[in-house]
Each structure stands twice: as structure tokens, then as C-alpha cells.
Amino acid sequence: MGLGKDYSGQNCTFARTLEILGERWTLLVIRDAFYGVRRFGDFLAHLDAPRAVLADRLDTLVTAGVLAKQRYQESPPRDEYVLTDAGVELWPVLFQLTAWGNRHLDSPRSLRVFRHLDCGGLLAGFVRCDACGRTVEAADTQVEPGPGTTFPRSDRVSVALREPHRLLQPLQLA
Amino acid sequence: MGLGKDYSGQNCTFARTLEILGERWTLLVIRDAFYGVRRFGDFLAHLDAPRAVLADRLDTLVTAGVLAKQRYQESPPRDEYVLTDAGVELWPVLFQLTAWGNRHLDSPRSLRVFRHLDCGGLLAGFVRCDACGRTVEAADTQVEPGPGTTFPRSDRVSVALREPHRLLQPLQLA
DNA sequence: CCGAGTCAGTTCAATGAATGAACCGTAAGG
């Protein structure tokens, strides 16, 4: 995806996040990293991605601070790829994607289940309100520009989104 | 991405989810749908994606059951694209991606904040244990094959993952 | 010392997808 060719004009955080995570194979690499895969050859064996693409994606993720290289032997020098703290914080993203797939794909032949180690219970994903503690659905959510946001785009949609807006409601376009 | 060329061999649910959602532009389209964008021309104006790609992605999402076409005028016939129930359930995925980007990208110039309409509080994402109710980190999570899973792959990583495994711990490879 | 094997890549020709500009069809408005 965005190698050399970014989501230009989309300076928003979401688009820039996808420039890092949204390329082909990237999220599969990260999933494998959560599963404990660390070495080039093991990613390769499990993903069947072309070696060149895998090398490129690992590099991109290291540069982005999602993975870190750790030397595991000196001669010949060999590194393994481990999730950084920022990488580990991608866990909710991966979990939600998996959970959605488990619910909505027809005939999931091979699905993974996630369990709480302490108590053995199954996991569930949530968006919660920090203030009142309740679970919040998309329909009860408002988007608004964060502090210090600049507005470089001037198409009708971008202009409409300068005002706070309730999710899923049709935009009022000029 | 996976048009005609799937993540072959990866029959797992996660890979199949990414075949639907992981193509270039797709998650940006879905984000815009949450923001209330519904018409071809508005997606186009906001995303600056090539018309052909946008048309293809909208079609793919309709086929996958994430979006539905709704007729909004009869002559000439015009449809708008609205999230289905399955599409709305992608909200946690989108929220987590945005939240991660807000936290981890340097100098987010243009960020979006999400607020609970009922109480005005800011939102936070979680993975929670359904049994004990506590928030669960990746390190306290175990992956295991779901019921009825078949094991078509026989590389060392796939074999190791037939047993329950704690996330982030290195795999014991044969 | 030699040859085979391991690991982590790089290189390269062929294929397939993305891009952007131009075009098309239906219809409303003037």
C-alpha cells in the first residue's frame, strides 16, 4: 500500500495509521507476533508471503515502532522481531477484527478463541465511556475534531465534519 | 488486495476477514460510512480515491454484507450506501484503530475524538473478560483453536498453534 | 579441508492492481 504513494490529502490520523498497518500482509505479521512468532523464517513458513514483501513489511513495522529487532545470536548475526509496547497496544484492534470475523463470516472453518488466563473466561470487546462506565454503541457516539486540529481539506464532507456529528446519521451537506 | 489473489493457504478467519476489509481504501470507506457519508460522489470527494477503485470497493462491501444499497430516488435510479448491522458492528475495530493512531503517531495534526452522547464523556476501548468482568491485557490472554477447527496447514508454526498458547510468549517450535 | 545445510535476506522478470483522465447514460433545469 502506501509505499511512496500515500493516502495523499488524507492527513487525518486514521489514514496515517492505515499507511502503517493497512498494507497487504502487515496485520497478519502482527497477529503472528502476538502468537509468539519472532523469526523471519517462521513468519515465512506460516504466512506463505513472498520473502521480499515480508522483509519490506518487517522493516516498515520496525521503523514505525511497532516491532523491534532483538539480536539472538552473534555469528552469524541474527535478529528476531518482537512487539514493542506500542505494538502490544494493537491487541484490541486485532481482537476486535478476529471477533468480527468469527461472528460474521459464513462457515468459519478455522477460528481462534481467546481466553482469560486468570479465570478461564472468554473475552469480549467493548467501547466504554470513561466517564459513566457504560458500554457505548456507535449510534450513541459523537465524533468531533480534537484540540489543535487544522482543517486542510475543503470538500463538502470535510467541511461538514468540522462540526460535532453523531455517528451513523447522514451528514448535512451544504 | 485479495481480488482473485487471496491469502491462499491461510484459511483462518482472520485472513478471510482481511480479504474483505484489508484492501486499500476499504477501511477509509467504512469510516466515512460511520461519519454519515452515503453517496458515491461524497465518498469520492472526501477520499480522493480513483472512481474505479471506489466503485469496486463499494461493490465488494455490499457483497460481503457490510454495506447495503438503498434507493433514494427513482429517476434516474440512484442508490446510497448504508452500513448493515454487520457493518455497524465494525465500530469497535474502527474505534480501536483510531485510538491507537491518536496515541502512537507523532504529531497527529488532525485527530478525531469520540464522545458518549448521553453523558458527554470520552470513550475508551477495552478487551474484557465475559466471566469475571475484568479488563484483560494481551499478556494475560490465551489463544486456542475454536470448536470444530480443522488443521490444514502443517508448518511448524501452525502445528505449535494447535495447542493453547499464551499470547506474546515465544512459540515452542519443534 | 570439503560439502551440505541453515538462516535472512536481495535481485529480477512476469503478473496483477491502482491511478487518473476521458468517456457514457439518464435525467432535471433553464
Added chain:
DNA sequence: CCTTACGGTTCATTCATTGAACTGACTCGG
């Protein structure tokens, strides 16, 4: 009749992905 709006399709060019072959540093066994 002419122009505009909308939602596409078509097509040549550019770019990314693919898979196979190759490299280079090293280890091990004989």
C-alpha cells in the same frame, strides 16, 4: 436545445506483488 449533476465504465500508464533464483555469513559432520 444546451448545460449540469450523478454514478458509474473504459483504458493506457504506473506501481506493487509474486515466486523463483541467488547471495553471504556462518555451522556442522566427516
